[in-house]
């Protein structure tokens with residue numbers, strides 16, 4: 001069957017529009033945070049995996065950092081346990097930590113690896129323990145950090161929640177250079193070998209920083225960062241973001257996301273993007289079309 005002229009023209013237009021982007025980004029590193037909320041639907045998961053394989057095929061180096069908050073929640077529910085979230089962070093006792101490690105390092109990590117490999121890619125799954133990739137320490141928060149109105153410097157205990165203290169990229173570099181796609185679960189290791197549950201956005205941001213990635217793409221379940229009327233915001237700076245947080249427009253899971261995007265661009269990542277993982281091929285649309293999608297956060301440039 002032959003293509004009709006209109007469809008052929010459209011395909012040719014799409015491919016030629018992509019060419020300058022492929023040329024620009026070829027050889028560059030792209031860190032993609034794949035949020036648990038964006039991995040709920042089978043066809044979306046397949047479209048994500050195809051995008052990642054295509055990126056690698058045109059010479060871009062995707063590094064995937066995944067979440068899995070809803071998937072952790074499901075298993076906790078099955079064992080009759082509920083989580084409390086403070087500023088988008090799950091308060092993590094020892095039993096919850098065991099579940100987090102099982103779900104993120106096992107079920108979620110391996111299903112993403114499997115999906116990418118089924119689409120012809122070569123993915124390798126890691127947690128922050130593999131190759132001593134992510135060293136972590138306990139995240140210390142005070143009442144004031146959580147809500148300035150509380151005006152208390154009393155510590156709030158989030159349990160085994162960690163923050164990244166350092167990243168050793170050796171294992172990622174080795175995988176990238178051997179044409180593998182690293183798929184990383186956000187679990188860190190402490191100096192005594194203990195495990196830490198780290199918000200996946202924060203891990204993705206730090207990995208983008210140390211790799212000096214061209215882009216950090218955060219895939220989530222909203223069209224991007226929205227204002228109080230539900231309109232898409234873009235081209236934001238740190239001052240505007242602080243105002244939006246004070247006004248309560250940015251809350252919950254969006255707090256670590258926007259925080260790590262700002263930190264990443266301040267540390268040399270060229271651009272960060274918060275995009276809608278519920279849209280088929282969202283990553284390709286962001287990478288290879290003139291319009292792009294979602295919220296763009298730009299750094300000062302290198």
Ligand SMILES: Nc1ncnc2c1ncn2[C@@H]1O[C@H](COP(=O)(O)OP(=O)(O)O)[C@@H](O)[C@H]1O
Pocket residue numbers: 034035036037038067068069088201219220221222224225226227249250251252253254255257
């Ligand atoms: N200003 C905002 N714009 C868009 N979403 C926001 C905003 N403030 C808070 N959110 C919330 O942040 C959520 C995304 O964070 P999260 O649930 O942690 O997603 P993910 O699993 O992708 O990391 C959105 O679904 C929304 O409920």
Ligand SMILES: CC(=O)N[C@@H](CCC(=O)OP(=O)(O)O)C(=O)O
Pocket residue numbers: 034035036037066067068069070072088089090100161162186197198199200201253
């Ligand atoms: C400390 C903390 O909150 N860790 C997260 C780790 C997973 C994650 O970040 O998943 P999403 O990206 O899907 O939200 C959690 O326990 O849910």
